[in-house]
Amino acid sequence: MTRSHRPGRQTDLTPAQAFDALYAFCAPALVRQAYLLTGRREAAREAVERAFHLAWQRWPEVARDPDPAGWVRAAAHECALSPWDRLRPRHRHPEPPPADPAHRALLQALRDLPPPHRRTLVLYDGVGLDLPETAAETEASTPATAHRLLYAREAVAARLPELAAPGVLHRRLTEVASAERLRATAPTSVRTNCERRARFWTRAAMAFTASLIATTALTLRTAPTHYEPPVPPGETVQGLPPRVAPGPLSQREARLRAKLRSQVVRGPDRLLPVPR
Known part of the structure; x- marks a missing residue:
């Protein structure tokens, strides 16, 4: 461009x-x-x-x-x-590889490069940007970009010696991208x-905002308006027996209760209310 x-x-x-x-x-x-x-x-x-x-x-x-x-x-x-x-x-599912073995080998060599080096190689040798433009687009310094480019070229040439020349690499990248x-x-x-x-x-x-507002309004409406301190657990006071809950009456206590209840109404006159 x-x-x-x-x-x-x-x-x-x-x-x-x-x-x-x-x-x-x-x-x-x-x-x-x-x-x-x-x-x-x-x-x-x-x-x-x-x-x-x-x-x-x-x-x-x-x-x-x-x-x-x-x-x-x-x-x-x-x-x-x-x-x-x-x-x-x-x-996660593999796609059919290119039909040409040379194209498959170059794609695999590119994928084995680190992403920054791969991007630098494609921009410089594939797109045709110069070194400062490649450095600016990859957000790296010019020396770092040059190091990435040299490393990527050496890695590709080690696997595919016929692509050691930059011109040949550029033509092969164009062929691989245009063949599909x-x-x-x-x-x-x-x-x-x-x-x-x-x-x-x-x-x-x-x-989400409406649900958050509704939840906040419901919380404000149902939340307590004053602080209620928690009830502390009970402690045993030294010297006093613990209070025992009343249990069932024995036969003797039951007979005594029945006798008292039966004699309240028929007791002495002083216990009866005086009608007016």
């Missing part, structure tokens, strides 16, 4: 039209680059879609960026190298899915 051509910055286009133009210009190449980074066709396509989802969500920022294509490329590469993708169920039938989703579908996902998360956030 040349710096003079920057899709998405035309002032006479609507945001949707500018986004579609940027997508049509960048998406096919980004899918091929993501395929070199991941070695998986579906993962490459999803990485590019997630990158354009982020671009559409932040479109005012992306539209004002000096290099919108570079912004989306950096996002796509970060999504492709995200360690969380390995936990997704669909990525990698298709990007239509831009309208990407925008629609992004907007649908944004509406879903907005509604989920609103529902």
